[in-house]
Amino acid sequence: MKIFKDKVILITGANRGIGRALVKALLDHDVKKVYATCRDLNTLPSFDDNRVIALSLDITDDGQIKTIAAVAGDTEILINNAGILNTGNILDGDLLGMDNDMKVNYFGTIKMMRAFASILKKNRPAKIINIVSIAAYSPLPSIAGYAASKAALYSATQSVRIELAKDGIDVHAVNPGAIDTDMNKGSDWDMPDPDSVAIKILKSVDEGNLDIIPDEMGQGMYNAWREDPSKLSKIFSDLYYAENIG
Numbered sequence: 001m002k003i004f005k006d007k008v009i010l011i012t013g014a015n016r017g018i019g020r021a022l023v024k025a026l027l028d029h030d031v032k033k034v035y036a037t038c039r040d041l042n043t044l045p046s047f048d049d050n051r052v053i054a055l056s057l058d059i060t061d062d063g064q065i066k067t068i069a070a071v072a073g074d075t076e077i078l079i080n081n082a083g084i085l086n087t088g089n090i091l092d093g094d095l096l097g098m099d100n101d102m103k104v105n106y107f108g109t110i111k112m113m114r115a116f117a118s119i120l121k122k123n124r125p126a127k128i129i130n131i132v133s134i135a136a137y138s139p140l141p142s143i144a145g146y147a148a149s150k151a152a153l154y155s156a157t158q159s160v161r162i163e164l165a166k167d168g169i170d171v172h173a174v175n176p177g178a179i180d181t182d183m184n185k186g187s188d189w190d191m192p193d194p195d196s197v198a199i200k201i202l203k204s205v206d207e208g209n210l211d212i213i214p215d216e217m218g219q220g221m222y223n224a225w226r227e228d229p230s231k232l233s234k235i236f237s238d239l240y241y242a243e244n245i246g
């Protein structure tokens with residue numbers, strides 16, 4: 001994958017799940033350096049590779065973001081992967097959980113893009129890769145606050161894509177369906193593993209795709225939405241409430 005060769009990449013939430021898988025996949029593709037950031041460095045795998053620079057970062061912490069931007073001024077590709085998911089529906093879900101979803105998934109990612117925009121302009125050709133979610137299109141009622149935060153992030157991603165296009169910076173949106181990580185612990189869905197998904201994401205970025213859906217479930221949901229958003233609502237309605245109808 002030529003896009004990543006000799007590049008300096010910063011990734012958030014690198015300690016587990018899709019973030020960890022992306023670091024591993026990047027190291028297999030001749031990158032120069034990976035700033036692997038996470039909240040608690042004790043949870044970061046060793047990766048056993050001296051191209052990995054471990055940095056502590058909570059994306060809701062303005063001070064930490066400023067420090068990271070000062071340290072990682074040679075970043076050429078920013079991967080905003082960190083995210084949280086709170087369950088609950090719109091009408092009676094916990095508002096604090098919804099607020100936290102917005103604070104991390106939306107505002108945290110926006111803050112990272114703001115902090116790194118001038119760095120990426122200086123280091124272009126550069127990229128931002130935002131790990132969003134298919135929930136941006138298809139709000140499952142049981143994770144409605146998460147879905148709203150990801151819809152907001154998808155919108156912000158498209159806005160920044162336009163803002164930065166004039167500076168020669170590509171902004172990619174990755175919208176996966178369910179992937180087998182801690183985020184889906186306890187789910188009995190048949191899900192792809194994060195390692196295979198990470199490779200598909202990088203391959204798709206390398207091919208120049210700006211909107212990426214790396215898995216079958218995500219693609220199916222996106223196709224239903226594209227045909228008619230109400231079709232997706234009907235699928236979820238049948239799934240959740242069929243037994244209560246009639």
Ligand SMILES: NC(=O)c1ccc[n+]([C@@H]2O[C@H](COP(=O)([O-])OP(=O)(O)OC[C@H]3O[C@@H](n4cnc5c(N)ncnc54)[C@H](OP(=O)(O)O)[C@@H]3O)[C@@H](O)[C@H]2O)c1
Nearest residue numbers: 013017018039058059081082083133176178179181182183
């Ligand atoms: N798994 C899926 O089905 C799926 C589908 C679509 C999109 N996504 C998105 O993919 C991304 C990665 O999720 P995942 O599936 O790998 O979930 P995961 O295993 O739960 O990992 C979430 C990562 O985000 C980090 N994080 C959470 N809050 C943070 C904060 N305030 N600052 C910095 N890091 C923070 C976590 O760090 P800690 O270990 O410190 O908590 C962890 O590294 C998320 O944005 C998620 O929304 C996942």
